[in-house]
Amino acid sequence: MKKLTVLLSVLVLAMGILAAGCGGGDKGDKKAAAPAPAAKEELIVGTEPSFAPFEFPEKDSKEFTGFDMDLIRAIAKEMGYKKCTIKNMGFDALIPAINTGNLDVAIAGFTITEERKQQVIFSQPYYKSGLAFVVRKDVNDVKSFEDLKGKTVAVQLGTTGALYGEKLKEKGTTLKTFNTSDLACMELKNKGADAVISDLPVLQYFLKNGGSEYAKLVGNPLTAEDYGIVISKKKPELAKDVDKALDALRKNGTYDKLYEKWFGKKPEK
Ligand code: ARG
Secondary structure (H helix, E strand, C coil): CHHHHHHHHHHHHHHHHHHHHHHHHHHHHHHHHCHHHHHCCEEEEEECCCECCCEEECCCCCCEECHHHHHHHHHHHHCCCCEEEEEECCHHHHHHHHHHCCCCEECCCCECCHHHHCCEEECCCCEEECEEEEEECCCCCCCCHHHHCCCEEEEECCCHHHHHHHHHHCCCCEEEEECCHHHHHHHHHCCCCCEEEEEHHHHHHHHHCCHHHCEEECCCCCCCEEECCEEECCCHHHHHHHHHHHHHHHHCCHHHHHHHHHHCCCCCC
């Protein structure tokens, strides 16, 4: 009888421990599982939309359009997000907003650079670009980058073009920095600048859409640069998922379709 009592109490105790264990485990599981579907609700994207054909305001609409905009919407969809919200910010505010968690990703024709890689994660490269410059049509003594010494050059704040332009400063060039790429080009039109340093595809689009009336492309491209999507270092999983989505869009033809839509040719392989 004594033995039975001991056995019973051991059993009861064991069951109690097991039940407690299960209970705890259960709660833990729920906690781990709950945020997953919630996270798929909305992808918050930052951009600086003065950069056609990558991001710019859509005519007669509050939306932004361009290659980057189409691409990130397709990526969000591929990742299973119900909604993709695009926020307009200063270009130099995008990386800080990624790092404070105000944005999930930023896409803004961002060149992948070593310096930026210290601060954020970049997706795989999604577009081959590079810097170039245009000069005003009436400026005839500029045939190469070196000839920009002593001239006035407009750039956008925080861009690789602005950094490249810094090299000219010691040569007596005046560098004028603007918050948007559009404003830099406007300065050229208004004869406040002799040249604009920016990304080649953006300058080409600008020339094609009215810019050629007062500006022209000079010399060869200055650099070769790759664009990447920006993600916080605190979110390596999100970065992996963006890359996976990009892989899928390349495989299923969506990437090529968007590239052709915006650049009128197939992407270089
Ligand atoms: N590719 C250049 C950079 O990363 C310029 C990007 C400017 N982008 C923009 N949306 N305004 O610095």
